[in-house]
Each structure stands twice: as C-alpha cells, then as structure tokens.
C-alpha cells in the first residue's frame with residue numbers, strides 16, 4: 001500500500017493531457033491549482049498506514065488475501081459497508097473536503113456484480129477479466145475515477161436519438177484486439193489526479209443504443225484522453241499562496257473534470273461489458289428496476 005507521499009510521487013509516472021482555463025497543466029503533482037485535491041486524495045493513502053485507523057482504512061482482499069486500502073476493496077459483508085461509511089466520515093473530518101475516491105470504489109463494486117450477472121446470462125467471460133483488473137488495481141494501490149455521467153445533449157432523447165451521436169460515450173470501432181471509444185464524461189471527481197478511469201454507462205440502454213452500452217477502464221494518460229479541469233471556488237487565489245482561500249490545503253470540492261475520449265483504444269482485457277442492453281441487474285430484487293448507475297448510489301452515504 002502507498003502512503004500519502006508515495007501516492008503524490010506515483011502521479012509523476014503518468015502524463016495525462018489536462019487543460020485548465022486554456023492552458024496545459026504539465027505536472028499534476030506540482031500544480032498549485034490541483035494541489036488541494038491531490039492533498040485530499042493523499043489523505044486516503046496516508047491514513048491507511050496509521051495503526052489507529054487500520055480497521056476502517058484497510059481490508060483483506062477476497063481475491064488475493066493481501067492487506068489492501070479499503071478504497072480498492074469489494075464489500076463482502078454488512079460490516080464492510082459500515083466500515084466504508086466510517087472511513088468516509090473519518091476522511092471528511094480530516095480534510096473538510098471531498099477526498100474523491102468514493103465514485104471509483106462504487107464503480108468497481110458495481111462492475112463486480114454486473115460483470116458476474118452478465119456472464120451468467122450470456123456465457124461471456126467479463127467477470128474473470130474484471131477480477132484480473134481488480135487485482136491489478138489492488139496490488140498497485142491505484143486510485144480510480146468513476147466516470148458515469150455523459151454530457152447527454154437533449155435530456156428528453158435517448159442516446160441514439162441525439163442530433164450529435166457523441167453525446168454519450170460510444171463504441172465507434174470493434175477490432176480484434178479491442179474497441180475504440182468516443183464521447184465525453186462530465187464533472188468527474190478526482191479524474192486529473194487518479195491513475196485510472198473506470199467508465200460505466202449513465203443510464204439503461206435500449207436495443208438501438210447498443211453502441212452506447214459499454215464499460216471499460218483506461219489509464220488517465222491513455223492516448224486520446226483529454227481532460228478539461230473545471231473552475232473551483234477561489235481557484236485563482238491559490239496562486240497567491242494560502243491567504244484568504246478557505247480550506248487552502250484540501251480545497252472545497254473534488255476537483256471535477258470533463259473527460260474527452262477522442263477515439264481511445266481499449267484492449268479487450270479492459271472492456272468489462274459491451275453491447276449488453278436491457279440487462280436487469282441482480283440488485284433489482286432489492287432495489288427494483290435499477291440500471292447500473294443506481295447500483296453505486298445505493299452504496300453511498302458517508303460524506
């Protein structure tokens with residue numbers, strides 16, 4: 001498991017393309033505009049090494065038996081869910097801000113369920129693929145941004161009815177070695193200082209929306225990924241030092257970004273389902289008619 005400093009250093013291994021107010025951000029680890037968000041996320045790594053918080057901040061991987069940061073753990077019990085909420089409250093108290101990793105964790109948990117259920121219905125092998133990915137995330141202690149919200153266009157129309165076909169992230173090419181995706185995800189928390197982006201569909205898809213029904217993961221610096229970092233409260237004051245800018249060390253919100261996928265190649269081992277529409281997830285038994293997006297929301301509740 002990484003500690004806070006190691007997490008910040010780990011960001012130097014990635015070269016994401018990020019723009020803020022028309023200018024390129026060259027180094028996430030060194031940008032004063034991003035610093036409060038990087039510091040808040042670093043707290044999720046730092047506290048995992050504090051014996052006082054070990055029980056809430058860490059877990060045992062059900063896949064490898066190794067000790068992992070709870071932000072990469074798939075809930076196995078009611079106790080895990082309670083600990084997750086305690087962890088979020090602890091981090092809320094320590095940072096007074098958004099520590100950004102909840103959506104990514106919830107995306108991992110949602111995909112763990114949905115890949116299994118899709119395989120049961122269609123005889124595919126998405127779940128094994130996803131488990132391999134999860135082990136990779138756990139072993140390397142990676143921060144994953146959960147990217148679900150499409151830009152959507154006209155809210156009264158389904159994805160295939162939009163005047164611009166790129167209003168929802170979609171598959172534009174299927175190749176022997178993977179797929180090519182195009183579109184954008186909006187307001188994605190912690191995206192710029194994550195290691196990975198985990199993409200899920202934002203709504204239930206119909207037959208004609210098949211190309212929009214896709215879940216996958218790419219590193220933040222995958223070719224064709226461009227991020228536009230959003231404006232934040234008092235952001236310009238950060239450039240003047242920490243005077244008069246509120247919660248200077250950790251910021252106020254999660255540092256949301258627009259993530260553009262400019263024909264991004266995703267190898268099959270990182271595609272977790274594609275063109276599976278009208279799928280009713282197992283959680284429906286408990287939560288009635290939930291599309292995948294809602295699967296993660298029922299798991300929230302700490303910040």
Ligand SMILES: Cc1cc2nc3c(=O)[nH]c(=O)nc-3n(C[C@H](O)[C@H](O)[C@H](O)COP(=O)(O)OP(=O)(O)OC[C@H]3O[C@@H](n4cnc5c(N)ncnc54)[C@H](O)[C@@H]3O)c2cc1C
Pocket residue numbers: 103146147148149150151152155156186187188189190253254256
């Ligand atoms: C701080 C912050 C952090 C976020 N982090 C993440 C993240 O990490 N990952 C992620 O995937 N998303 C994230 N989001 C996005 C969030 O999930 C969306 O903003 C939210 O789901 C609403 O979608 P929207 O912004 O497209 O608003 P809209 O869907 O445009 O909604 C705007 C308003 O229009 C109404 N409306 C929408 N559709 C219709 C309709 N058909 N008919 C009538 N009324 C309608 C809505 O009820 C609402 O009042 C974040 C957002 C914020 C603000």
